[in-house]
Amino acid sequence: MKEEIIIAGFGGQGVLSMGKILAYSGIMQDQEVAWMPSYGPEMRGGTCNVSVILSDKKISSPILSKFDTAIILNQQSLDKFESRIKPGGLLVYDPNGITHHPTRTDIQIYKIDAADEAAKMGNAKAYNMIVLGAFLKVKPIVKMENVTAGLKKSLPPRHHNLIPMNEQAIKVGMEAAVKVR
Amino acid sequence: MAEKILMKGNEAIAYGAIDCGCDGYFGYPITPQSEVMETLMKVQPWETTGMVVLQAESETASINMVYGGACCGKKVMTSSSSPGISLMCEGLSYIAGAELPCVVVNVMRGGPGLGTIQPSQGDYFQTVKGGGHGDYHPIVLAPASAQDMYDFVGEAFDLAFKYRNPAIILGDGVIGQMMEKVELRPAKPRRTEEEIRALCDSWATIGSKGRHGNTITSLSLDPQVQENFNIKLQKKYAEIEANEVRFSTYMAEDAEYLIVAFGCMSRIGEKVVELAREEGIRLGLLRPITLYPFPKKEIDSLVPQLKSILSLELNAGQMVEDIRLVVNGRIPVNFYGRQGGMIPDPEEILEVFKKTM
Numbered sequence A: 001m002k003e004e005i006i007i008a009g010f011g012g013q014g015v016l017s018m019g020k021i022l023a024y025s026g027i028m029q030d031q032e033v034a035w036m037p038s039y040g041p042e043m044r045g046g047t048c049n050v051s052v053i054l055s056d057k058k059i060s061s062p063i064l065s066k067f068d069t070a071i072i073l074n075q076q077s078l079d080k081f082e083s084r085i086k087p088g089g090l091l092v093y094d095p096n097g098i099t100h101h102p103t104r105t106d107i108q109i110y111k112i113d114a115a116d117e118a119a120k121m122g123n124a125k126a127y128n129m130i131v132l133g134a135f136l137k138v139k140p141i142v143k144m145e146n147v148t149a150g151l152k153k154s155l156p157p158r159h160h161n162l163i164p165m166n167e168q169a170i171k172v173g174m175e176a177a178v179k180v181r
Numbered sequence B: 001m002a003e004k005i006l007m008k009g010n011e012a013i014a015y016g017a018i019d020c021g022c023d024g025y026f027g028y029p030i031t032p033q034s035e036v037m038e039t040l041m042k043v044q045p046w047e048t049t050g051m052v053v054l055q056a057e058s059e060t061a062s063i064n065m066v067y068g069g070a071c072c073g074k075k076v077m078t079s080s081s082s083p084g085i086s087l088m089c090e091g092l093s094y095i096a097g098a099e100l101p102c103v104v105v106n107v108m109r110g111g112p113g114l115g116t117i118q119p120s121q122g123d124y125f126q127t128v129k130g131g132g133h134g135d136y137h138p139i140v141l142a143p144a145s146a147q148d149m150y151d152f153v154g155e156a157f158d159l160a161f162k163y164r165n166p167a168i169i170l171g172d173g174v175i176g177q178m179m180e181k182v183e184l185r186p187a188k189p190r191r192t193e194e195e196i197r198a199l200c201d202s203w204a205t206i207g208s209k210g211r212h213g214n215t216i217t218s219l220s221l222d223p224q225v226q227e228n229f230n231i232k233l234q235k236k237y238a239e240i241e242a243n244e245v246r247f248s249t250y251m252a253e254d255a256e257y258l259i260v261a262f263g264c265m266s267r268i269g270e271k272v273v274e275l276a277r278e279e280g281i282r283l284g285l286l287r288p289i290t291l292y293p294f295p296k297k298e299i300d301s302l303v304p305q306l307k308s309i310l311s312l313e314l315n316a317g318q319m320v321e322d323i324r325l326v327v328n329g330r331i332p333v334n335f336y337g338r339q340g341g342m343i344p345d346p347e348e349i350l351e352v353f354k355k356t357m
Helices: A015-028 A075-084 A114-121 A124-138 A144-154 A157-176 B009-019 B035-043 B059-071 B082-097 B124-128 B146-163 B173-177 B193-200 B223-243 B264-278 B296-305 B319-327 B346-356
Strands: A002-010 A032-037 A047-055 A067-072 A085-093 A108-111 B004-008 B024-027 B052-055 B076-080 B102-108 B139-141 B166-172 B179-183 B247-250 B257-261 B283-288 B290-292 B308-313 B333-337
Touching: A002 A015, A002 A075, A015 A032, A015 A047, A015 A124, A015 A144, A015 B004, A015 B179, A032 B173, A047 A075, A067 A075, A067 A124, A075 A085, A085 A124, A108 A124, A114 A124, A114 A157, A124 A144, A124 A157, A144 A157, A144 B004, B004 B009, B009 B035, B009 B102, B009 B146, B009 B166, B009 B173, B009 B179, B024 B035, B024 B059, B035 B052, B059 B076, B059 B082, B059 B102, B076 B082, B082 B102, B082 B124, B082 B166, B102 B146, B102 B173, B124 B166, B124 B290, B139 B146, B146 B166, B146 B173, B146 B179, B146 B223, B166 B173, B247 B264, B257 B264, B264 B283, B264 B308, B264 B346, B283 B296, B296 B319, B308 B319, B308 B346, B319 B333, B333 B346
Parallel strands: A002 A067, A067 A085, A085 A108, B024 B052, B024 B076, B076 B102, B102 B166, B139 B166, B257 B283, B257 B308, B308 B333
Antiparallel strands: A002 A047, A032 A047, A032 B179, B004 B179, B139 B290, B247 B283
16 A cells, blocks of 8 residues: 655645644554655745655655645645646545636545534634545545544644544544545 | 654654764754754753753854864764855864764755755765865765664764764755654663773873873874874775775666665655666666765676666766766766755656666
8 A cells, every 4th residue: 555645735724734643643553654844934824735655665755746645725735736646546625715626537536624614613723634534534544543543642742632622523524525526 | 662753854863862872962953954953952861861952152163062072082963954064164174183073964955055945965075075174084874764864873973983083964854854754772871981981092081090191183283294194094084985885776686777866866766766667677776875985886886787877966966976986987877956955756857867768
């Protein structure tokens, strides 16, 4: 198994931490992982992305031009990455603020209105875990128990009380993801 | 089973330092390596191993604190990124001239000048050819993963003390910023004062009770004395070149074409090899792990089976000169690189490579 993922959106949406939790979940099931962020003068509101690779074998290049999955959270990132999804690959996107919707017909497309679901949960910070849930519904590449273990590893102990909320958010995302095509 | 942790290459440097029994880290923040000191400050090893972690007022101060610590036989280190390393080069030359062991980490970014904070390998010349003034070589290790960043700190200290010579870990922004799985080794304790005396008494300034005092200097005004010293240094470098070459290969056994690449570019190069092999092209890869000493014999021994070599670098073509010296015109040695923080992807490189076939 090898899954090459790009997660892209605005700084502050939890793009990097979503990637980190996914990567840690991979480690928990004894996979090789690579987490490569765009780094630089990124800030809240600016664009931000991270590529995450999970693989049963040693990972060669952490730099990729094509992805199995793109998890897209704003228009700029959709414009940039839609064409870089491999044929037969997956696009998961948040339609909030999207005016030019994806046009590819050779990939699977799911949408997740994560901001709306987070508002319903009464917790804006659940946003990225709802998106992660939508992805894991379509591609259950990591087991839920490993996500929980990954959360434990990536959150400092003082935030471990938030793990049930995060698990709940992932479930919400799994239920709320809508297949576009 | 040892614990496996997801961490950045920069964090791995910090844990590698603590776990190999480092006595002191002196640094000054600069992107893309600031997580080294951030991690040390967070972990607070002074509470456990007694390791000193100090933010100096500048890179110049950091390297001279390293100079002082090294005089006392301590395992001391610093880290920085390209512009900061330029500031340290005077100190590095003095440390090499005084024959002292230390470890310096360079997480390279684009230049010249302040350049960019994005990844680069533009400091190859500066690092392997010296950096500071005078005829000297640091030992240079090029990590290609977070695990390497962790492991190479201890390895660099071992080499630095074996040869009483500065050792440089030459990483880049990709390896520093990327998170990967790192397996931590059992921590080594710091050396005791008795162990330091046993190991370094012939040269370190650790108190001269019962013996003549040691003098550490890089100055000799008598040209004959200086030349004798230079000859001695060159003998040491010859020994390093004979004994300490490290490299790895990937599908090189039956290769007709060879990529030579270090650091992050060797990882991307492996993927290019895989893509080429899918098309039936016999491409292999050689990764120099030590850039000084350079794996000359290893490249030389592959030349008879090769049609050409492609040097992949994040610069305008630096290591390619060392490869051409080895090949000496027998086969074409081509170059492909990107600069300014741009990183080529495997498909892009494959296209370039095919044009060289």
